[in-house]
Amino acid sequence: MASRVLDAKRVLDIGWWKVEVYSGTNFDIKLGTLYVQCEEAFFIGAWAPPGDYDIINLFCTALPDKAPPWAYKVNCPDIHYSLRYHAKVYLPLEGTYSFESWNDDGLRLYVDGQKLIDDWNFHGPTRNVVNVALAKGWHDIIVEYMEGGGNWVCLVGVTLPDGTKVKPLVPKAGIKFMVVP
Numbered sequence: 001m002a003s004r005v006l007d008a009k010r011v012l013d014i015g016w017w018k019v020e021v022y023s024g025t026n027f028d029i030k031l032g033t034l035y036v037q038c039e040e041a042f043f044i045g046a047w048a049p050p051g052d053y054d055i056i057n058l059f060c061t062a063l064p065d066k067a068p069p070w071a072y073k074v075n076c077p078d079i080h081y082s083l084r085y086h087a088k089v090y091l092p093l094e095g096t097y098s099f100e101s102w103n104d105d106g107l108r109l110y111v112d113g114q115k116l117i118d119d120w121n122f123h124g125p126t127r128n129v130v131n132v133a134l135a136k137g138w139h140d141i142i143v144e145y146m147e148g149g150g151n152w153v154c155l156v157g158v159t160l161p162d163g164t165k166v167k168p169l170v171p172k173a174g175i176k177f178m179v180v181p
């Protein structure tokens with residue numbers, strides 16, 4: 001089952017991400033691996049315009065010192081944890097993509113092994129934006145995130161070369177998930 005949900009086509013269709021969960025803010029002790037489904041499929045619908053982060057207030061003010069709900073399935077602590085999200089996605093257009101994060105605390109974004117966002121620090125909600133030229137086709141996306149206390153948020157969105165805004169790539173609360181044995 002696990003290998004099937006990792007299949008790239010399936011990731012694209014229904015938004016599955018592989019997520020490694022660690023205690024410690026620098027991947028200190030691995031607790032487990034989950035497959036987490038986004039509320040929305042990867043490239044369907046439109047993300048809110050930049051700056052319109054409805055969900056962020058919920059994450060930042062209502063859930064201090066928490067982990068994502070699904071992460072508790074592998075005994076993730078409330079603070080001092082780190083997550084590594086991985087998905088293969090199909091980018092439909094060649095051109096300049098703009099990735100945007102909103103993170104508290106640290107976040108790194110890799111596309112095809114290239115580190116595009118490097119914000120591995122302790123701070124309140126912070127936006128990072130990076131533009132990168134990418135070819136049409138399949139790409140590996142990794143998002144690393146760590147939470148060191150207080151409020152937390154971890155969202156990444158992308159604007160396609162044609163200006164289309166895509167919903168946050170990182171799963172939100174209340175989503176489906178499975179724990180990998």
Ligand SMILES: [Ca+2]
Binds near residue numbers: 149151
């Ligand atoms: Ca924090």
